[in-house]
Amino acid sequence: xxxxxxxxxxxxxxxxxxxxxxxxxxxxxxxxxxxxxxxxxxxxxxxxxxxxxxxxxxxxxxxxxxxxxxxxxxxxxxxxxxxxxxxxxxxxxxxxxxxxxxxxxxxxxxxxxxxxxxxxxxxxxxxxxxxxxxxxxxxxxxxxxxxxxxxxxxxxxxxxxxxxxxxxxxxxxxxxxxxxxxxxxxxxxxxxxxxxxxxxxxxxxxxxxxxxxxxxxxxxxxxxxxxxxxxxxxxxxxxxxxxxxxxxxxxxxxxxxxxxxxxxxxxxxxxxxxxxxxxxxxxxxxxxxxxxxxxxxxxxxxxxxxxxxxxxxxxxxxxxxxxxxxxxxxxxxxxxxxxxxxxxxxxxxxxxxxxx
Numbered sequence: 610x611x612x613x614x615x616x617x618x619x620x621x622x623x624x625x626x627x628x629x630x631x632x633x634x635x636x637x638x639x640x641x642x643x644x645x646x647x648x649x650x651x652x653x654x655x656x657x658x659x660x661x662x663x664x665x666x667x668x669x670x671x672x673x674x675x676x677x678x679x680x681x682x683x684x685x686x687x688x689x690x691x692x693x694x695x696x697x698x699x700x701x702x703x704x705x706x707x708x709x710x711x712x713x714x715x716x717x718x719x720x721x722x723x724x725x726x727x728x729x730x731x732x733x734x735x736x737x738x739x740x741x742x743x744x745x746x747x748x749x750x751x752x753x754x755x756x757x758x759x760x761x762x763x764x765x766x767x768x769x770x771x772x773x774x775x776x777x778x779x780x781x782x783x784x785x786x787x788x789x790x791x792x793x794x795x796x797x798x799x800x801x802x803x804x805x806x807x808x809x810x811x812x813x814x815x816x817x818x819x820x821x822x823x824x825x826x827x828x829x830x831x832x833x834x835x836x837x838x839x840x841x842x843x844x845x846x847x848x849x850x851x852x853x854x855x856x857x858x859x860x861x862x863x864x865x866x867x868x869x870x871x872x873x874x875x876x877x878x879x880x881x882x883x884x885x886x887x888x889x890x891x892x893x894x895x896x897x898x899x900x901x902x903x904x905x906x907x908x909x910x911x912x913x914x915x916x917x918x919x920x921x922x923x924x925x926x927x928x929x930x931x932x933x934x935x936x937x938x939x940x941x942x943x944x945x946x947x948x949x950x951x952x953x954x955x956x957x958x959x960x961x962x963x964x965x
Contacts, residue, residue: 610701613708614657621647621654649716653707660700667693709959714815715781720757720883721813724769726789728807733766735792735917736809738940740770743783745942752776757876758864771880773816780815785951787813788912794919804920808913816879817886824882830854833870853877860884915947929954 624647627633633640670690678686723739725732747754757771774783791808833848850865851873862884864877916925922936924947931950933939939947 610704610708614653614660614704617650617708618654618657621650649711653704656700656704656707660697660704663693663697663700667697705960706956709956712781712784714784716778717780718773718775718816719780719783719813720771720773720816720880721783721786721811722769722771723767724810725762725766726808726810728792728805730762730764730766731792731796731805732807732809733762733768734764734796735766735790735807736768736770737766738792739790739809739811740767740772742940742942742944743774743786744772746944747774747776747779747942749942750776750779750782752779756866757880758866773879780813782948782952783813784815785948785955786811786914788914791913791916792919793916812887814880814883814887817882824855824878824885828856829881830856831874834865849873851877853881855881855885858885858888860888926951 624643627643628640628647633643667690670686670693673686674683674690721743723736723743725734725736728735744754753775755773755775757773759770760768762768789808789810791806793804793806795802796805830853832852832854834850834852835848849868849870850863851870852861852863853874854861860881862877862881864873864880866876867873914926914928916923916927917936917940918925919936921934923932923934924936924939925932926947929950931947933946935943935946
């Protein structure tokens with residue numbers, strides 16, 4: 610591990626030199642590439658440097674214990690040595706995690722698709738609750754949320770809502786939301802007070818850059834039609850809504866959220882590119898999973914991953930057996946306890962694999 614860490618530090622120093630090179634500074638592409646690489650390994654380098662410093666302090670403390678010391682000084686050195694040893698162990702565990710292979714999509718923006726599933730109007734209302742929860746969480750992280758497409762119901766929920774969350778590390782935190790979410794509560798329309806169970810599905814797609822996936826104009830069929838949702842006087846009069854079909858994969862995306870056909874096409878292209886990229890990634894992942902399957906990963910979308918129980922103010926994540934009695938706070942976007950637990954479980958699984 611120490612050899613790998615030294616190699617990372619050497620690369621960091623090399624990047625420092627490259628970023629001061631006038632030829633690199635004048636090359637926007639290389640400057641951006643090297644700056645990102647340096648930023649990605651900075652935390653690892655800082656932790657490794659602290660580890661080396663603590664290790665040196667431990668050696669000095671042990672050397673002092675070999676000298677003739679009075680009882681009080683010896684106790685002080687032993688106490689310091691105990692604290693340094695604990696810190697070294699803590700840094701060692703952290704460095705193991707930092708050296709794990711990083712998901713190349715982690716730093717990307719994320720396109721999220723939330724759909725009401727089983728349960729009719731109640732499922733659509735729950736889809737709206739999930740959208741609000743994710744929007745609040747994104748706001749707390751300092752991220753930006755933009756609705757790409759929304760298909761509302763008469764009761765105020767969503768049959769489907771597609772939105773992008775933009776911000777550093779958005780995908781790394783949201784990717785574990787993939788799957789079926791179940792709600793247990795008494796619907797407002799239920800006069801008998803019976804608890805109903807409904808579901809909504811969530812899909813999380815990393816935003817794909819044009820260079821990452823081959824989506825050619827010649828492979829896309831573009832259909833335009835009149836918008837049917839909110840939008841003022843232009844609704845049903847102008848052909849502003851856009852439907853894109855990627856012929857090689859059969860992926861279809863519609864967008865009518867904007868009044869402008871151009872803007873609708875731009876949004877639809879972002880979603881289309883993300884879905885095609887996701888399709889290729891999932892096919893590769895399925896091949897990998899035939900040999901080995903992680904306990905927590907990005908999640909199968911048909912898998913029930915979480916239950917939201919309103920009568921007991923309880924949220925349970927079934928993948929890791931986590932139950933939290935803070936449903937009201939979680940729906941307000943305070944999701945850190947769940948997301949942090951999922952990330953830790955994922956890291957633990959990867960560490961276990963790395964040592965096999």
